[in-house]
Amino acid sequence: MTEAQKPGFSDCNNATLRRAARSLGRFYDDALGPSGLKSTQFGLLFQIHISDEPAMGTIAEALIMDLSALGHTLKPLIRDGYVETFADKDDRRVKRVRLTPRGEAKLDEALKLWSVAQRQFEEKVGAEQAAKLRAALDAVADLDLEMPMAAPSN
Amino acid sequence: MTEAQKPGFSDCNNATLRRAARSLGRFYDDALGPSGLKSTQFGLLFQIHISDEPAMGTIAEALIMDLSALGHTLKPLIRDGYVETFADKDDRRVKRVRLTPRGEAKLDEALKLWSVAQRQFEEKVGAEQAAKLRAALDAVADLDLEMPMAAPSN
């Protein structure tokens, strides 16, 4: 057991996941560097792009991220003019989001850089392996994990 | 292709990874909640625990995280008295880290909570699947990804 601490570093699924995320994140960030976008921003712009003027809550749900976190993350993108928001016509509580022309252009630019990193990665691990990994990650992300908390006895 | 945008959300390995990390992170964070530690802090304390008074750079390398980021993340733990640092005897540039008795105790407390989440997770996906996933993630994390940047021609 002289190597009990050698592996990734622990048996914690979460820690292992975060570690990989930091590593891969750095790689994609570097690739996107020239565009001035972080990989997270790129992902967010992309998600908005493929959606139809989604409501913030819809985006947050799709990306499994906290609604307020999404709001914060959106700020720099709005400030830089890549994204704009507007109230839903039927429900004024809802705020919808869309890319500005400038945002679409920036996304196009970033997509070119992203594809290089993506290809680079898939060459290393193999497209099929990558697809399997993504599938596994999606499965994990969508797991209905719930602490065995006291079932609301009432 | 009516579902081109339905899956996780994109083919980006990085985005998929981050999404899963947010999801799983929330789960482990909830589990660790009672201890007052975040899953990231738990992971950091654990890493320090299994190491032998590691230098900051050593920890950063093991966790594949930026050295300065580690420094920042360490602050609240130092502030709360779970960790302490001291200069290396031979190289005064090096700062070593160790858990305080209080930190060891807190880690023990957190370990109990963590194991519940860990078990819960492995019950859902299967211990073997989880192990495979961790292996895959470690492999990804340790990949020597490098932008095909101009190879230093010299």
Added chain:
DNA sequence: TCCAATTAGTGGCATATGCCACTTTTGCCG
């Protein structure tokens, strides 16, 4: 119709991470 519960966001506060510019130590070499 009017109020209680629910839904969608916002703002504030705190941690997580990175990059960059410095400062302090070392290590190395002429």
Added chain:
DNA sequence: CGGCAAAAGTGGCATATGCCACTAATTGGA
């Protein structure tokens, strides 16, 4: 031995994320 490049951290600045307490709009009854 003196000075320069490399190594290890620190601090500042900016984004990423979460939780919580609130506010504004809606919805669902009584």
